[in-house]
Amino acid sequence: MITETAFYSVLVSEELNTGRHSLPTRPCPSSEVPRIPGIGDALAATRTLLAQRVDEACEVIETVLTDPSTEPALFGGLPPASRSGESLPEYAHFLLRTYLDRFMSVVFNGEQSIRLAVSGKRLKKVSRRLHDAVEEFTVRFEVVGELAKSLAAEYPGHAAKTYERVAAAMLVLAAWDASHLSPTAERTRSLLRSVERDGKIRLALFVCPPVDFTRISGSHPELYLRDHMHGSVLSRLAGRLRDLFRGLEGTGVEFELRTLIGDTDEDDYLWHGVPAPVNLDRVVLDARREQLIAAVESYLTEEVPGSPGTHPRVVRKGTVVVRRLSAMAPSTECQDVCASVLAAPFDHFRQRDIQAEVAIMRGLWRPGSYYEGLPEPDDKTLADVVVRKFATYAMQGRLLREVDPDLVLVQTERPPLLRSRMLNVGWNETGRSPLPTVDFFEPEDE
Known part of the structure; x- marks a missing residue:
């Protein structure tokens, strides 16, 4: 004592x-991390919107492909629910490229147009909304990508997914941290x-x-x-x-x-x-x-x-x-x-x-x-x-x-x-x- x-x-x-x-x-100090108030909620809202648009697109694709009048050889089978190792925007691009764009090309093809189980108006709307959601996601998550690149340069030897996840975590932590100091x-x-x-x-x-x-x-x-x-x-x-x-x-x-x-x-x-x-x-x-x-x-x-x-x-x-x-x-x-x-x-x-x-x-x-x-x-x-x-x-x-x-x-x-x-x-x-x-x-x- x-x-x-x-x-x-x-x-x-x-x-x-x-x-x-x-x-x-x-x-x-480590890599400079921008302090963006509300970054977590903003990224969450963007991710949620894209997920909703992906679900909407999958519903349309399923409607078309399961319709008896659709020729199976024309578009192939139903898309997988998700693809291993693929991010949400990558999966959205896959749906656009493999299905929605092809649907649009046959529906809006002049005299050779083909009628599908979903109207052309609906296809346009769903395709546009998915495309816009992907664009918004890309813009919003650009700061994550930039920080991930900085981390990879400063701390080499990790997987790309590791840098992305840590970058997202660091942005959220920096926005919340009351010390306002660089990590x-x-x-x-x-x-x-x-x-x-x-x-x-x-x-x-x-x-x-x-x-x-x-x-x-x-x-x-x-x-x-x-x-x-x-x-x-x-x-x-x-x-x-x-x-x-x-x-x-x-x-x-x-x-x-x-x-x-x-x-x-x-x-x-x-x-x-x-x-x-x-x-x-x-x-x-x-x-x-x-x-x-x-x-x-x-x-x-x-x-x-x-x-x-x-x-x-x-x-x-x-x-x-x-x-x-x-x-x-x-x-x-x-x-x-x-x-x-x-x-x-x-x-x-x-x-x-x-x-x-x-x-x-x-x-x-x-x-x-x-x-x-x-x-x-x-x-x-x-x-x-x-x-x-x-x-x-x-x-x-x-x-x-x-x-x-x-x-x-x-x-x-x-x-x-x-x-x-x-x-x-x-x-x-x-x-x-x-x-x-x-x-x-x-x-x-x-």
């Missing part, structure tokens, strides 16, 4: 020797490796568990951990998180969201300053933590009213994996990172980092805030809690690397730059720095 004397002596030492700690350098080379490489592996990007999200510490002094203090997410921190983030995942869904980018419930904060640092109730039933508490996995997944994927129809609150079912940190035994490397921060916090952090977090945590004891119901610690105790919190986050940064080396963290905590430094201490130890993130909040002034 960092005592008051030890803690404040380190503060003074750090003040006199500002070069002692080694902080993460500014990430190396780091590390984030770009992580996305490329992930998509090359199995066609999807991998995102991570830490979720604060729902708590009500006003129940901590009752006969069943373990009930402080609530069993639903309504009114939780996550509930206040859900709308903007949905914007991100709707954009990825709309561009056709497959993703997996690794959601980690941060349910070890009390054991890792809070109970070191505010002792846990003596009658806390750890078995019951652990059971409630386990039940929270299903509650978080249900909350993220629940269909809620929208316009039009319904939509997932945050992500579609089948795209999210939820785990709780309390069931994940930290590796030796994770424990080493934690011990390193506890032993010498200013080898890793600045004095103002610690001071900023002390002020943030002090605010959590205000009426109606997160820690309402708990006794408020004095300054020296809170300072110790904060150092342990920094050690915990550093350990969790290392943990992210172990969960999957190509995760990109959706960072939803404030202040984002400080949180990144806290997590990067552990990430740095992996030789892969900095931790790739996209930020929910704008960066703080420093």
Whole structure:
């Protein structure tokens, strides 16, 4: 434990020797990615329209080819529902070239015209609409193609489809990312490796568990951990998180969201300053933590009213994996990172980092805030809690690397730059720095 004397002596030492700690350098930027607000929705609308026009064309083609009066040898058989490895616009061009254009040529052929089961007027309309939809798709997705070319030049060795999918993902992420910074080379490489592996990007999200510490002094203090997410921190983030995942869904980018419930904060640092109730039933508490996995997944994927129809609150079912940190035994490397921060916090952090977090945590004891119901610690105790919190986050940064080396963290905590430094201490130890993130909040002034 960092005592008051030890803690404040380190503060003074750090003040006199500002070069002692080694902080993460500014990430190396990757390919410049344009920030286009609403790009995901725009690309989704274009893709949806083209899909509708393709379905419309297929219906007309089927009507013509299944009509008994149509000579089979004239146009061939029905088109396949889709062709392996072919994009939507390529399939649309195939329908135009192989069927609709040929239909038009025999219907509008002067005296040699042939009557088909679909009128010439209908054929003209369907052909024109499909052609226009392909043109609009091409224009809209031009920015994806240009970025894919840049990625291929800067990061050679991947499949063409990989560059296209990553380019689409990067555009959506850039439009959503409140940091407004160019993506780091590390984030770009992580996305490329992930998509090359199995066609999807991998995102991570830490979720604060729902708590009500006003129940901590009752006969069943373990009930402080609530069993639903309504009114939780996550509930206040859900709308903007949905914007991100709707954009990825709309561009056709497959993703997996690794959601980690941060349910070890009390054991890792809070109970070191505010002792846990003596009658806390750890078995019951652990059971409630386990039940929270299903509650978080249900909350993220629940269909809620929208316009039009319904939509997932945050992500579609089948795209999210939820785990709780309390069931994940930290590796030796994770424990080493934690011990390193506890032993010498200013080898890793600045004095103002610690001071900023002390002020943030002090605010959590205000009426109606997160820690309402708990006794408020004095300054020296809170300072110790904060150092342990920094050690915990550093350990969790290392943990992210172990969960999957190509995760990109959706960072939803404030202040984002400080949180990144806290997590990067552990990430740095992996030789892969900095931790790739996209930020929910704008960066703080420093």
